[in-house]
Amino acid sequence: MSATDGADDFETIRVDLDERSYDIVIGAGVLAQAGTRIAELLPSSRAIIITDETVNSHHGDALRVSLDSAGIAQSTFAVPAGEKSKSYDTLQSVCEAVLEAGMERGDVLIAFGGGVVGDLAGFAAGVVRRGMPFVQIPTSLLAQVDSSVGGKTGINSPKGKNLVGLFNQPALVLADTALLDTLSEREMRAGYAEVAKYGLIDQPEFFSWLEKNHAAVFAGGAARRYAVATSCRAKADVVKADERENGARALLNLGHTFGHALEASVGYDATRLVHGEGVAIGMVLAHEFSHRMNHCGPEAAERVVAHLKDVGLPTRMQDVAGADFDPDTLMNAIAQDKKVQRGALTFILTRGIGQSFVSKDVPRDAVAAFLRDKLAAR
């Protein structure tokens, strides 16, 4: 198992999408190679780094040193950290900053940060001058295993998350697993929820491996790289099969329909609930609801709960600070979710650990009754 390789090695995963194909390079220290790798891929480009203020203060200089040493002239534009930057206004300010920097179509935008920066900057890269190349350098675990792979970009609408955006593939992804050392424990755990998700979708062995090795993943080194690489490979495979989310790609939303509704219900207040925590609770709900719909026994959800608790993630709606979820509000959020197709509710359900499937005709009443019961159980 590659988890036993030396920690200094990099693993490269090819995302095979015809003329939009690109590499994901994973490993501790790959940030220092950003300049040479970008110069090789996009010769004689200039660059603009789009980042957030927190990432810029931790790691901005390291990236700039690497670009300088490869002769890549660059400027930096930092947005405030946090989900609020996924807005129409911030998108406009990023587009204007890119134009102000004099970027032309052959230059490169570097999205340097977590999921917010990746989604926002990837969107801007897709629309400034009708598209310029961009490189993702994800700095959170969540971004490394999820949002930086697959080309989904976007901002939030007052009507819901990610309702405005683009499919826009990067030219390169550099996932430096050593950068995760500066994350808070809470951010690290939240990203881990998406790692566990890949096991739950269709890799029961990976889920078993995580049950045994999660502490090593959190500690860093080869186990972390293995977990990130396995997650990226899983996502890349799904994206390859269904780039624009017409079918199989929907499996990646395991736990997300419930999770998004919870996030919406707290007004996307990250002090109460971050995305990965919503996904963790959402995955538990998806397994419990699958049991209630007779797709699987109760033990799948029990195993999910036990593992997520082991790593310190919330598993019940009641775990959310100041929890006061209302079933009707949650149902409205679910109905507005972009995964609704022509009025029917689509959920990712499961037949057991690693056996998820897309269910396109889930009765709305069954979901509402399930949520009422779960909330009454407090």
Add this chain to the structure above:
Amino acid sequence: MSATDGADDFETIRVDLDERSYDIVIGAGVLAQAGTRIAELLPSSRAIIITDETVNSHHGDALRVSLDSAGIAQSTFAVPAGEKSKSYDTLQSVCEAVLEAGMERGDVLIAFGGGVVGDLAGFAAGVVRRGMPFVQIPTSLLAQVDSSVGGKTGINSPKGKNLVGLFNQPALVLADTALLDTLSEREMRAGYAEVAKYGLIDQPEFFSWLEKNHAAVFAGGAARRYAVATSCRAKADVVKADERENGARALLNLGHTFGHALEASVGYDATRLVHGEGVAIGMVLAHEFSHRMNHCGPEAAERVVAHLKDVGLPTRMQDVAGADFDPDTLMNAIAQDKKVQRGALTFILTRGIGQSFVSKDVPRDAVAAFLRDKLAAR
């Protein structure tokens, strides 16, 4: 020549772009078939009509009647008429209106208006829920022969026109040539500049035909349909060869680099200069500059001037109301134009009528000196 066909016929041009291929249907009265044609292409869709207030008052009911009769539920969102609606703010309001109307990915957005509406609504269609199908129903001559074909969408930045946008192909274009009867003479003439452009790019026979038949094109009927169809076919051929404007598609910018600079210099004030007028003057300048650079003799520009004057279009910078163009301001606008590649100036020049070519290394000084001389000649 198809210009002699009956006026009731429709002509269909296929834009062949693999899975993004679509038809342009051209002729007087095709608007009445919008409902049945959309229902056939996108069964069981609902629709949102994005239009402007002027077009809505003239033709909105006709479109709604056609959709109703085909059983297509629809709502309408009208933006103020005019270039100012190609803004970040209006884009946001359109996206929110589409979400508010409950549109899902399988529903259809109908861009019903001139170039502004097509560019704005086509952009919104590309980003709401990361893309939904859209149909262009262009109502101005300019939109019928240019902006509705080829998939360029976008808004203006304070730094220049169309600097933010997408390549996004429609599912269908319906060009009802009878709708042009409600245009002002000035709008009709401005659109005609783009018709003449196709002759000047690479169809000298079409330009000769226009020299003889322009009055019939303005009058309507078969000659108008022939001119629109010939223009659309010419644009479709170029777009097929170069969808994302990496090469040959640049020829479509004949007259546009100068024209955009003039528009920018008057602050996009349509009371002084509309796009087509800028293109008309720009095409004259492109021919005159080509002569100055020894690519052609003086007679090409003389013929262009004579024809554009015949139809009532401006041909000199001095024709613009309150003309006070400054060569340095124009040069700055040209340098910021999106067709600048890595600092060198790219222009569409010509070897004669219908013999245009892309020139990627035009000396900046030669352009500046040319503009100074032209402006001094007042």
